Amino acid sequence: MKVISTNIGTPTTFVWNGKEEQTGIFKKPVSQALFLNTNDVSNDTIIDRVHHAGTNKACYLFASDNYSYWKDLYPELEWDWGMFGENLTVEGLDEYKIRVGDIYKLGTALVQVSQPREPCYKLGIRFGTQDILRQFIEHNRPGTYVRILEEGEVKTGDRLELQEQSQNTLTTQQFYELMFMREKPKELLQLFMDNPSVPQYKKERYKKYL
Numbered sequence: 001m002k003v004i005s006t007n008i009g010t011p012t013t014f015v016w017n018g019k020e021e022q023t024g025i026f027k028k029p030v031s032q033a034l035f036l037n038t039n040d041v042s043n044d045t046i047i048d049r050v051h052h053a054g055t056n057k058a059c060y061l062f063a064s065d066n067y068s069y070w071k072d073l074y075p076e077l078e079w080d081w082g083m084f085g086e087n088l089t090v091e092g093l094d095e096y097k098i099r100v101g102d103i104y105k106l107g108t109a110l111v112q113v114s115q116p117r118e119p120c121y122k123l124g125i126r127f128g129t130q131d132i133l134r135q136f137i138e139h140n141r142p143g144t145y146v147r148i149l150e151e152g153e154v155k156t157g158d159r160l161e162l163q164e165q166s167q168n169t170l171t172t173q174q175f176y177e178l179m180f181m182r183e184k185p186k187e188l189l190q191l192f193m194d195n196p197s198v199p200q201y202k203k204e205r206y207k208k209y210l
Contacts, residue, residue: 001160003106004064005029005089007082009045014125022047023122027082033155034059034087036109036148041087055147056114056199062086062143063093069139074127084117085126086143088154095141095173101166101197109152110163115199116142116176137180144172168195184209 009024024045035042036059046052062084071079081089095116102113119137124130136142170191175198178188189209192198 001090001092003088003154003156003158003160004091005081006032006034006154006156007087007089008034008041008043009082009085011045011047016121016125023125024052025085025122025126027085027087029081029089031156033107033153035151035153036106036111037151038148044087057145058148059088059111059146060086060117060143061088061090061093061146062117063095063141064089064091065093066139066141069141073135077127083126084143085123090160093143093160095144095176096171098144098172099166099168100170100172100175100195101168102162103149103164104146104160105163106146106160107152107154107158109148109154110150111146111160112149112197113166113172114145114147114197115202116144116172116179118142118179140173140177142172142176166195166197168197170195170198178206186210 007027008030009027011022011024012026013020013022024047039054039058040046041059098113100113104111119133121130123136124132168191174188178184178192189206193203
């Protein structure tokens with residue numbers, strides 16, 4: 001897996017349900033390296049820190065391999081890396097293979113896969129239609145957030161080098177799919193609950209399904 005773009009957002013104002021809001025989802029490629037802090041990416045725009053950034057969502061990675069699919073659906077948009085609000089556009093990122101808890105060397109930082117991205121209405125603002133939410137869920141390629149175990153810099157061309165694979169086999173894709181299943185398979189749910197790297201607040205929400 002290789003970083004092919006580093007992306008930073010600036011505050012963008014929009015109107016939602018008659019109320020003026022701001023978002024940092026409009027990210028653009030930058031030439032400089034990004035510094036990964038424990039809770040966020042330096043100089044990035046984080047408007048809503050309840051739902052973005054923090055220990056479990058410090059940096060968002062999305063696969064460049066998925067862009068062709070979305071370009072076919074939305075050919076009228078002006079495309080560039082960072083369209084999904086990702087800080088790092090990564091070639092070869094495969095949610096069906098990476099495990100929640102996997103640890104990677106990334107530039108001079110050490111990161112751990114923590115959870116998939118859940119789409120919200122701001123992705124719809126970015127794409128000009130809320131239809132993107134259903135489409136994003138159905139496509140089943142959400143990208144992944146990482147927590148920062150050791151702070152450091154990452155630049156275009158850096159590779160994600162696996163340092164330690166999680167012994168729990170829960171993949172990012174399985175985590176994502178579980179969130180939208182009406183019926184939660186017991187075996188998958190138990191794998192989710194047993195994974196020490198799944199954020200605790202997520203486990204609390206799913207206890208009722210056990």
